[in-house]
Amino acid sequence: MAVLLHIDSSLFPLEGSGSRQVTDAFRKSWEAAHPQGSVIRRDLAATPVPHLDAATVTAEAVPALREELIAEFEKADLVLIGAPMYNFTIPSTLKAWLDQILLVGRTFGEGVSLSGKRIVIASSRGGSYKPGTPRAGFDFDTNYLQKVLGDVLGLPVEVITRELTLTSVNPAMAELVPLAEESARESLERAAESAREHAALLA
Template structure:
């Protein structure tokens, strides 16, 4: 039975969160296409994972929570991560989860084979950080995740991005509302399409 590990990290509820709307579209479609599969869900904003501390790092054995988080990650066939951009990077709650599951000698590092596990990152941001835009150099959200998940952990990463989410509520961005609406439409379509593709791969 295939397992989807679904993580959300947005501070806001579904109706006000671009990333949650993307993960919701993916999860619902994945479950429809693969009803025999199971879902492990963690809302990292509501139920925060503790940051690493010296005692955890120095412990001779893995603390129970870290052991559980790593086991969930290893069990999953597909990992779905809601990753809004906050202050140019990922939420600290998502970084805390990554710190807990990245463990040298087990999930990454020399001697650890690439698992080929598939990860879908559902990203949202208030503006646009595409190449050629004024703030392109400030994109430390998906760039970071692609490096960590893809290059360090050897996972297959797909990024789905919804941008310009602040346009409808920011007068100075009013001219960008049509682009924001199109980004929302295209990203939601891609989330559903990606879910069907991933469900087929793990059937």
């Protein structure tokens, strides 16, 4: 039975969060295509995990909460991460979760294999950071996650991006509303399609 680990980190509820809407579309499509699978959900905004401290890092045995988080990550065949961009990078709650599950000798490093595990990142941002835009090069959200999860852990990573989410509340961005609507539609469609693809791989 395949396991989906669904992580959300947006501060906002579903109706006000681009990343939550994308992860919600993905999870619902995955559940419909793979009803025999199971889902582990973690809402890091509602229930943040603690930042690493010296006691956790130097403990002779892995503390209970860290063990629980690592075990969830290890158990998952597919990890879905909602990662809105806050001040050009990921939410601190998501960084705290990553710090807890990244453990040398357990989840990465020599002799560690996570073969078969896949990552899908649902990214959202208020503006656009594509090449040629004024903020190009300021994306320390998906770039960081791809380096850590893809390059360090050696996992296949797919990024689904929804951009220009602030057009609905920022009058100065009114002319970009059509592009924002297109991005919303494309990201939700891709989320549903990607979920079906992953479900087929895990069937």
